[in-house]
Amino acid sequence: MRIAIDAMGGDHAPDTNVLGGLEAAREWKDTEIILVGDEAKMRALLPEIPSNLKLVHASEVIEPEDEPVRSVRRKKDASMVVAGRMVKEGLAEAMISAGNTGALMTTGLLVVGRIKGIERPALAPIIPTIDGKGMLALDLGANMDATPEHLAQYALMGSIYREKVQGVSSPRVGLLNVGTEAKKGNELVKEAYPLLEALPIQFVGNVEARDVLNGVCDVLVCDGFAGNILLKTMEGTAAGIFSLLKQQFSKSLKTKLSAALIMPELRSLRNIMDYKEHGGAPLLGLNGLVIKGHGSSDTGAIKHAVRQARIAIKGNLVSSISQEVIG
Amino acid sequence: MRIAIDAMGGDHAPDTNVLGGLEAAREWKDTEIILVGDEAKMRALLPEIPSNLKLVHASEVIEPEDEPVRSVRRKKDASMVVAGRMVKEGLAEAMISAGNTGALMTTGLLVVGRIKGIERPALAPIIPTIDGKGMLALDLGANMDATPEHLAQYALMGSIYREKVQGVSSPRVGLLNVGTEAKKGNELVKEAYPLLEALPIQFVGNVEARDVLNGVCDVLVCDGFAGNILLKTMEGTAAGIFSLLKQQFSKSLKTKLSAALIMPELRSLRNIMDYKEHGGAPLLGLNGLVIKGHGSSDTGAIKHAVRQARIAIKGNLVSSISQEVIG
Numbered sequence: 087m088r089i090a091i092d093a094m095g096g097d098h099a100p101d102t103n104v105l106g107g108l109e110a111a112r113e114w115k116d117t118e119i120i121l122v123g124d125e126a127k128m129r130a131l132l133p134e135i136p137s138n139l140k141l142v143h144a145s146e147v148i149e150p151e152d153e154p155v156r157s158v159r160r161k162k163d164a165s166m167v168v169a170g171r172m173v174k175e176g177l178a179e180a181m182i183s184a185g186n187t188g189a190l191m192t193t194g195l196l197v198v199g200r201i202k203g204i205e206r207p208a209l210a211p212i213i214p215t216i217d218g219k220g221m222l223a224l225d226l227g228a229n230m231d232a233t234p235e236h237l238a239q240y241a242l243m244g245s246i247y248r249e250k251v252q253g254v255s256s257p258r259v260g261l262l263n264v265g266t267e268a269k270k271g272n273e274l275v276k277e278a279y280p281l282l283e284a285l286p287i288q289f290v291g292n293v294e295a296r297d298v299l300n301g302v303c304d305v306l307v308c309d310g311f312a313g314n315i316l317l318k319t320m321e322g323t324a325a326g327i328f329s330l331l332k333q334q335f336s337k338s339l340k341t342k343l344s345a346a347l348i349m350p351e352l353r354s355l356r357n358i359m360d361y362k363e364h365g366g367a368p369l370l371g372l373n374g375l376v377i378k379g380h381g382s383s384d385t386g387a388i389k390h391a392v393r394q395a396r397i398a399i400k401g402n403l404v405s406s407i408s409q410e411v412i413g
Numbered sequence: 414m415r416i417a418i419d420a421m422g423g424d425h426a427p428d429t430n431v432l433g434g435l436e437a438a439r440e441w442k443d444t445e446i447i448l449v450g451d452e453a454k455m456r457a458l459l460p461e462i463p464s465n466l467k468l469v470h471a472s473e474v475i476e477p478e479d480e481p482v483r484s485v486r487r488k489k490d491a492s493m494v495v496a497g498r499m500v501k502e503g504l505a506e507a508m509i510s511a512g513n514t515g516a517l518m519t520t521g522l523l524v525v526g527r528i529k530g531i532e533r534p535a536l537a538p539i540i541p542t543i544d545g546k547g548m549l550a551l552d553l554g555a556n557m558d559a560t561p562e563h564l565a566q567y568a569l570m571g572s573i574y575r576e577k578v579q580g581v582s583s584p585r586v587g588l589l590n591v592g593t594e595a596k597k598g599n600e601l602v603k604e605a606y607p608l609l610e611a612l613p614i615q616f617v618g619n620v621e622a623r624d625v626l627n628g629v630c631d632v633l634v635c636d637g638f639a640g641n642i643l644l645k646t647m648e649g650t651a652a653g654i655f656s657l658l659k660q661q662f663s664k665s666l667k668t669k670l671s672a673a674l675i676m677p678e679l680r681s682l683r684n685i686m687d688y689k690e691h692g693g694a695p696l697l698g699l700n701g702l703v704i705k706g707h708g709s710s711d712t713g714a715i716k717h718a719v720r721q722a723r724i725a726i727k728g729n730l731v732s733s734i735s736q737e738v739i740g
Contacts, residue, residue, distance in 0.1 A: 216653050230591065230598060230600075231599045262642065264554070264637075264642070271638065272636075272638040273557075275638075294649075295641070295646040296646065296648050299649050299652075299653035300649075300653065310591075311599040311602075312642050314591040314622070315591070315622045315642045315643050315646070316646050318621055318622035319622040319623065319642070319643050319647055319650065320646055321623050322621075322622060322623030322625060322627075323626060323647050323650040323654075323686075324650060325623070326543050326626035326627065327651060327682070327686070329543070330543060334675065334681075335678075340674050341675055341678055343671075343674060344671040344672075344674035344675040345671075345675075347668065347670060347671035347674075348661065348662065348668055348671040348672075348675075351662075351664060351668055354661075355658065358657065359650075359654070
């Protein structure tokens with residue numbers, strides 16, 4: 087199998103991307119890792135080039151501040167776009183990028199293309215839960231508006247991914263809502279509810295935002311707007327509480343002593359709340375595998391994304407989704 | 414001025430409602446407090462009946478599990494409905510209830526009635542911020558779906574309430590969104606943005622969910638669905654972190670010692686995150702003042718709701734909103 091890595095996208099590119107790719111090539115000999123980017127820069131970073139590591143030159147880079155649609159259209163030789171084209175043309179089964187999220191979604195849509203029958207691809211990161219298992223949530227930002235039919239497709243794709251790639255058998259799929267009763271919610275989720283009930287998935291009904299952290303389901307279905315509010319509120323609340331804790335801990339000698347005693351435990355707590363710890367987020371519904379790595383991905387995160395891609399390719403994720411949609 | 418209190422609604426009714434009403438009557442001699450409920454029960458709880466405390470008998474009670482619309486229509490002599498009717502008929506300027514939220518919203522809509530020109534009333538609680546000042550957020554659940562015009566009316570009503578009743582001059586009004594740029598968001602907020610810009614308020618633009626706790630605005634405008642996701646996620650995340658903290662603190666003798674040292678600070682932190690601490694939530698847009706007390710309201714909370722109602726009545730809140738809407 088062949089996995090293309092956008093070597094130029096992300097806060098620590100190209101260094102961590104190139105070295106992460108090298109580590110992946112060393113670990114999985116059956117996998118061809120294709121680094122796409124400035125060849126001279128990539129070569130300079132590599133102490134050796136194993137036989138299953140390929141370099142593909144791309145002369146342009148999509149920057150974080152670039153406008154997504156325009157940059158993907160104009161920068162035809164950008165590392166991200168070239169990697170996307172390789173997936174489109176069957177030269178790679180998957181691509182990974184830690185670059186501009188909007189541009190990656192555009193690359194997915196315009197370069198890689200959708201699975202026939204899928205109306206909207208969805209971004210599906212893992213959000214944290216207290217038990218450490220996480221919850222696959224989609225859509226978290228690929229589309230701001232959704233129809234009930236889109237939510238049903240998210241549910242189906244999320245369930246397949248969670249089972250095939252993350253090894254959760256018969257994943258519990260929940261619908262993000264304001265209450266657990268079936269008739270609750272806005273028009274969108276009220277109409278989506280019976281559609282989810284009719285799918286060949288384990289639909290566990292509505293899930294309230296306050297129960298997400300408790301891991302009440304394995305796959306959480308929501309529109310991109312509500313999902314963003316959920317994820318950003320979790321982030322903001324956790325950050326706020328930790329900053330308040332820090333304030334309280336530095337109040338007096340007594341509290342400083344207490345802080346010193348508990349510090350390792352607080353750090354591990356903070357890690358539980360950090361969704362960046364949970365690997366790359368797939369863009370589901372595309373005619374090929376596209377994985378979004380977090381902007382601040384380090385070598386380990388890149389390697390972890392390769393691991394995810396390998397499992398997805400082996401599990402025939404894309405064709406499984408395609409078959410379910412065509413039914 | 415006359416303020417009706419639904420004596421029978423809430424977890425600790427009628428006790429705390431009656432005693433809270435008594436305390437309010439004792440403190441504010443210029444205010445007539447009207448307790449509405451089972452007269453015998455109310456009388457049995459009162460050690461004395463000051464001249465500005467009135468009892469109005471109501472033979473029925475709306476229970477927490479009652480279906481809102483049906484119960485308000487059928488239980489015509491329910492304490493909540495009778496209090497609403499007093500506002501409608503000009504026998505009281507305000508009503509306070511800690512009972513069934515859905516039923517109170519229905520009472521507001523069907524019994525008290527809307528201000529002419531207001532399409533949807535909005536529930537406007539204070540949500541916590543780190544600086545302790547809180548943020549008035551609306552709508553938090555009166556209507557699940559909203560149009561851009563509804564959001565604009567929420568913005569106007571929230572700004573007036575925050576200024577008149579909570580004493581914030583020229584309150585900063587923000588629109589809950591997925592990013593701060595003007596073109597961000599779903600169709601609803603994209604269309605609402607220019608409407609908010611055109612209002613005679615201090616519109617500070619889009620506000621991201623992760624910045625809410627930092628108090629980046631005084632009034633937060635959102636549809637009832639997104640608002641519920643925001644508030645419930647804050648609650649759930651805070652509860653989750655505190656439960657994880659508790660786990661970590663009880664891990665060893667060392668961490669237990671640390672916990673004992675920091676406990677008072679942790680308690681005050683927990684209080685900051687508890688939005689129940691922040692008083693009653695007005696239902697804005699009605700032809701009279703309706704304040705929702707939290708279900709678990711104690712005597713102090715009931716008295717605090719009376720204080721809010723007094724300020725709103727003195728500030729001519731309802732006619733101010735009415736004038737701004739008619740323009």
